[in-house]
Amino acid sequence: MPSTALPVLYSFRRCPYAMRARLALIASDTRCALREIVLRDKPAEMLAASPKGTVPVLVMADGAVLEQSLDIMLWALRRNDPQRWLQPDAGTIDDLLALVAACDGDFKPQLDRYKYPNRFDDTAHAARERGAAFLRGLEARLSASPHLAGTHATLADAALMPFVRQFAMVDAAWFDAQPWPRLHAWLSAWTASELFARAMPKYAPWKTGEAGIDFPLP
Secondary structure, eight states: OOTTTTTTTEHHHHTTHHHHHHHHHHHTOOOOOEEEOOOTBBHHHHHHHHHOOSOOOOHHHHHHOOOHHHHHHHHHHHOOOOOOSSSOOSSSSHHHHHHHIIIIIIHHHHHHHHGGGGTSSHHHHHHHHOOOOHHHHHHHHOOOOOOOBSSSSOOOHHHHHHHHHHHHHHHHHHHHSSOOOOOOOHHHHHSSSSSHHHHHOOOOOOOTOOOOOSSSOO
16 A cells, blocks of 8 residues: 555546656656546545646645646656656757647647537537647657657657547547658657556546555556
C-alpha cells in the first residue's frame, strides 16, 4: 500500500489531460497514490479538493492542490528531470509552453468539434480541416528534428501527444492517409514506448476508504 505521505492523483485513464500528467510523473520518478475515477460518479473527496470536477487533480500531503495538467507536469519535472524534458535542444522553456498553449487553446477546441460534432454548431469536416492545419505545423517541426524541440523528447512532446493520438483515433484511416510521415512516426514511437505503457494500465475505480494505487508501477 502506498504511504499516506504520497501525493494523491485523481485520474481518468483515457483523459488526455490526465495522460500527460501521468507521463510527467513517470518521467520525473515521482510516486503518488493514483485514484481512478468514473466521470459520471466523481468522488466527493476529489470535488472537495477541486470543485471544477475535472481531472487530473493532484493533492499534496500538506493539502495543497494542483488542478491543471500543465501545473502538475511542471511541478514534477522541476523536482526531478532526468530526461531533460524542460531543457529543449532548440528554443527555450517558454517556446515549449507556447506550443502547449497553442495545442490547448487552438487545437483542442477543433478536436472536440471533430470528435463530437453534434455538440457544436459546426461540421466534423470543417473542424478536422482546422485541426489538420495545426498538425501540418507539427509535421514541419518534425522535419527538422525527431522531436518537437530537438533531438530528445520534451514537455511539449508529452503534453501534445495525447491530443494528437485522440485526433488520430477519430478516423484512423483518414489520419493514416495524410502526408505526414514524420508525425505518424513520432506518434507511433510514443504509443509503442515503455513510458506510454506504464502510463496506461487499467485500474478499478477508486472507492472511499481505499488508499489508491501506488503509481507508477515499476
